Amino acid sequence: MHQRRITKAFTILESESTQIKKTIHKLQVIRIKNRKSFNNELFPGKSEWVCDRYVIEKNTIVYLASLILHELVHIDQYDRGVRNIHGRAERKAYKIQAEFLIRHGRQRDAISILKYFEKIKHSKYSDL
Numbered sequence: 001m002h003q004r005r006i007t008k009a010f011t012i013l014e015s016e017s018t019q020i021k022k023t024i025h026k027l028q029v030i031r032i033k034n035r036k037s038f039n040n041e042l043f044p045g046k047s048e049w050v051c052d053r054y055v056i057e058k059n060t061i062v063y064l065a066s067l068i069l070h071e072l073v074h075i076d077q078y079d080r081g082v083r084n085i086h087g088r089a090e091r092k093a094y095k096i097q098a099e100f101l102i103r104h105g106r107q108r109d110a111i112s113i114l115k116y117f118e119k120i121k122h123s124k125y126s127d128l
């Protein structure tokens, strides 16, 4: 079930622009923890994304694809030498994720992640 949902999400990403397609191979491992919650963490140096099972099971496929895209932006940033994936790097990841969601008709999701970003940028990510 996880595999099928992840494959569908990647299929959507593969139909995106060349810029996005070029980064898809950069995420090599998705490790799913058997936890009924939505926590997830990226290890860009290992090209690995670790997430709780609800991240894969409970989100829509488009939203899951947008999360993967967000992490691909960070892995790409890491490959370019960015070591602080917060701050400006985070702004870019949210922007690309929101644009993707809007392209796929998920304006409401796009607005809520941008609102979330506005909320966190003043606390944790103070260099914005």
Ligand SMILES: [Zn+2]
Binding pocket: 070, 074, 085, 090, 093
């Ligand atoms: Zn991020």
